[in-house]
Amino acid sequence: MGNPHFDLIVIGTGPSASTVAKKCRQEGKRVAIIEAREFGGTCALRGCNPKKVYSNAANLIDRIRGAEGKLVKCDDARIDWKELVAFQREFTQPVADSTEASYRKQGIDTFHGRASFTGRNSIEVDGQSLDADRIFVGVGARPSPLDIPGGKRAIRSDEFFELTEIPKRVVFIGGGYISMEFACVVARHGASVTVLQRTDQVLPEFDPDLVDQLTEYSAEHGINIFTSTAVTEIDAASGGTMVVQYKSEGHMKSVETDLVVHGAGRIPNLDGLNLEAGEVTYSEMGIKVDAFMRSTSNPAVYAAGDCVDSSQPPLTPTANEQARAVVNNLLATTPTHQPDYGVIPQVAFTVPAIASIGLSQLDAERSHDAEIRHDDSSTWGSVRKTGQRCAGYKVIIDRDSDLILGAHLLGPAAEETINLFALAMKHGLTSRDIKSTLFAFPTFASDVRRMV
Numbered sequence: 001m002g003n004p005h006f007d008l009i010v011i012g013t014g015p016s017a018s019t020v021a022k023k024c025r026q027e028g029k030r031v032a033i034i035e036a037r038e039f040g041g042t043c044a045l046r047g048c049n050p051k052k053v054y055s056n057a058a059n060l061i062d063r064i065r066g067a068e069g070k071l072v073k074c075d076d077a078r079i080d081w082k083e084l085v086a087f088q089r090e091f092t093q094p095v096a097d098s099t100e101a102s103y104r105k106q107g108i109d110t111f112h113g114r115a116s117f118t119g120r121n122s123i124e125v126d127g128q129s130l131d132a133d134r135i136f137v138g139v140g141a142r143p144s145p146l147d148i149p150g151g152k153r154a155i156r157s158d159e160f161f162e163l164t165e166i167p168k169r170v171v172f173i174g175g176g177y178i179s180m181e182f183a184c185v186v187a188r189h190g191a192s193v194t195v196l197q198r199t200d201q202v203l204p205e206f207d208p209d210l211v212d213q214l215t216e217y218s219a220e221h222g223i224n225i226f227t228s229t230a231v232t233e234i235d236a237a238s239g240g241t242m243v244v245q246y247k248s249e250g251h252m253k254s255v256e257t258d259l260v261v262h263g264a265g266r267i268p269n270l271d272g273l274n275l276e277a278g279e280v281t282y283s284e285m286g287i288k289v290d291a292f293m294r295s296t297s298n299p300a301v302y303a304a305g306d307c308v309d310s311s312q313p314p315l316t317p318t319a320n321e322q323a324r325a326v327v328n329n330l331l332a333t334t335p336t337h338q339p340d341y342g343v344i345p346q347v348a349f350t351v352p353a354i355a356s357i358g359l360s361q362l363d364a365e366r367s368h369d370a371e372i373r374h375d376d377s378s379t380w381g382s383v384r385k386t387g388q389r390c391a392g393y394k395v396i397i398d399r400d401s402d403l404i405l406g407a408h409l410l411g412p413a414a415e416e417t418i419n420l421f422a423l424a425m426k427h428g429l430t431s432r433d434i435k436s437t438l439f440a441f442p443t444f445a446s447d448v449r450r451m452v
Contacts, residue, residue, distance in 0.1 A: 004109070006032045008330065009123050009132040011115045011273070013099060014041025015316050016304040016323035017138030023327040025108050032109040032132070034125050039099035039110070042140050043316050045092050046158045053088040055181055055349035058188040062221075062351045063412075067387025079189045081166055088161065117278030121300050134300055134330055137280075137287060138323070139273070141266040141306035141314065146173065150234035153242055154260040157182070166191050167258030171244050173231050174264030175202030177348050182261060184351040187222040194255050195225045196246055198264070202227065203348055205313070206356050207408035209374065210392050214354055214410055217390040221351075234260055266314075268307040285309040292335035293326045302326045312339075313346055342426040347415045352390050355418035358406035358425055361396060369399045373451060377411065382447055388412045395421075395431075395451045402430035404452070413444035420448055 007029040010021040017033070018041065025031045038045055057079050064077040100110050113126030123130045143156045155163075157178050166186050172179035175197030187193045195202060202225055203211050215225050226248060233245040237256060245254050268286040275281075281288040281297040286309040288296045293308070295301040304322035306314040321339045329335035345357040364370040374394040377383060383391045391411025398405050407421035424434055431452040439446040 003122070003129040003131045004032070006030045006109070006130065006132040008032070008134045008136060009034065009115075009130055010136045010138065011123070012041065012138035012140060012305075012307075013039045013103075014138055014140050014305060014319065015043055016319040016326070017041065017136065019320065019323040020136045020138065020302075020304070020326050020330070021103065021108055022106060024330055025106050027331055029330075030109075031107075032111060032130055033103055034111045034113065034115045034123070035100075036112075036114040036139075038096040039103070040092075040095040044095045044099075046161060048316055049095075050088045050092050050161050051181055052349060053091060054084065054185045055351070055353075057084050058185040058351045059353075061188040063387055066389050071387050079185075081189060082164055085161075085164060092161075114272045116272060116274040117276075117280065118274070119277060120279050120298050132300075134302065135278070136326060136330075137273070137301065137303040137307060138305050138319070139269045139307045142269040142271075143262055144265040144267045146262050146264065148231060148233055150236070150242075151262075153234045153236065154262040156262050160261055168192060169241075169257045170194070170259045170261065171196065171242075171255060171257040172261045172263050173244070174198070174262070175225065175227070176205075176263060176265065177203070179261065179263030180348060180350050182263065183223050184218065184221075187218070188351065191222070193223045194244075194257065195223060196229045196231055196244070196255075197225065197227045198230060200227050203350075203354065205346055206348065206354050207360065207394050209361075209394060210354055210408055210410040213376065213390065213392050214350060214352070217352075218350075231264075266306070268309075270307060283309050291338045292329050293322050293339065294329065294335055302330065312341055313344055315344060315346060317344055343422060345418045345422045347418060349415065352388065352411045353413075353415040355409045355414040356407070357418055357421050358404065359396060360406060360408075361394065364396045364398075364405045368405060370405060371397045371399050373397065377447070380447065380450075382442060382444055383411060385442070386412055393451050397431050397452065402432055403428065404431060404434075407451075417444050417448060420445060 008024050008031045010017050010033040013035045021031050021033045103110050111125045116124045118124045166189050169192045170186050171194045175195050183193045230247045235243045237243050243254050243256050279298045280295050286307050287303040293302050305319035312318045325337045325339045328337035343358050347355045377391040394408040396406040404425050434452050435449050
């Protein structure tokens with residue numbers, strides 16, 4: 001008896017993999033899906049969805065404290081960490097419990113274990129060999145190795161979601177999305193927080209002026225941020241504590257802590273896939289694909305999401321758009337569909353949230369006659385009425401065409417308002433078009449007219 005043969009084998013169960021598997025099955029293809037961990041993927045189980053629950057808690061505390069004596073009287077508002085974890089699991093556990101069953105209900109064969117290529121069209125999982133006409137890889141990313149002495153003493157973001165209590169002192173290694181979002185949460189819980197960032201700016205994907213504003217506000221709430229640092233070692237200390245050694249400005253320094261969280265970047269989760277056996281070319285940035293999301297070296301293989309070598313930001317909307325193109329190409333005789341990214345908004349769910357789309361000020365000024373509209377909007381009525389205390393914006397407009405080149409937001413509803421700029425930029429609306437649009441008032445959306 002030969003190996004089971006499928007029209008398509010899907011590796012991974014995150015957003016892109018799920019889309020590809022389900023859409024192809026709906027078109028009558030015989031599909032197998034493989035998952036090395038719980039079915040559901042990082043975004044739903046260990047990323048976007050649970051972290052948004054945590055950031056909502058931090059934002060709520062921040063709003064209550066800012067509104068104290070103005071909008072509300074609530075002296076004892078606090079985060080109960082055990083209750084927060086339990087509530088977060090109300091969103092993640094059903095996904096873990098039901099996802100595999102939903103695949104099977106649709107007629108998709110499910111397999112548990114780490115997939116490994118054994119040929120151009122063949123995969124081995126848990127000792128079983130599978131063959132397919134096409135193979136899709138959507139395995140996402142994982143934390144980059146923390147190759148320093150004592151590095152194993154640091155927990156990763158996956159483990160952070162399982163913490164049932166937060167100690168008094170927490171150090172975050174790295175100043176990207178994961179570290180800064182979690183730092184805002186544990187600081188509002190009452191912990192003393194230190195963030196050690198290798199480069200000269202935390203959240204390097206975002207506007208430096210707005211990041212500076214966020215950094216100042218964060219310092220007022222127990223978050224100490226040190227940039228241009230190099231963490232060299234994590235030592236054990238007495239009483240279960242640790243000492244993080246780092247180099248800054250040419251000098252060795254240290255900080256004592258009760259918990260260290262590794263948030264210093266992620267890399268494509270390609271370990272163990274044995275891509276060489278599948279003749280799938282890849283780099284440290286991910287699988288090499290062409291414009292149609294097809295492997296540049298094996299036309300039977302497609303890939304999407306954070307495991308792909310792409311110039312696009314590694315975000316869920318990116319993965320979803322790539323998956324849409326992959327599905328169309330898998331169902332066609334010849335691949336012709338390319339992802340239509342447009343401009344992709346990025347959001348870090350810090351307190352407050354910070355968002356960005358399009359060109360930075362530096363890039364815009366290099367390539368356009370750019371007008372920069374920038375202000376601290378913390379005193380605007382829309383912000384003050386909510387009891388919140390930190391907001392700002394920077395909108396970049398091309399003087400010749402009046403088109404929006406970039407938009408950068410900090411403050412309440414930034415994560416929602418940025419989508420108005422995404423819509424405007426996608427469809428070529430000018431600043432005059434935006435100004436002439438009547439938005440409901442008073443709303444944060446109506447502030448956009450003032451920004452442009």
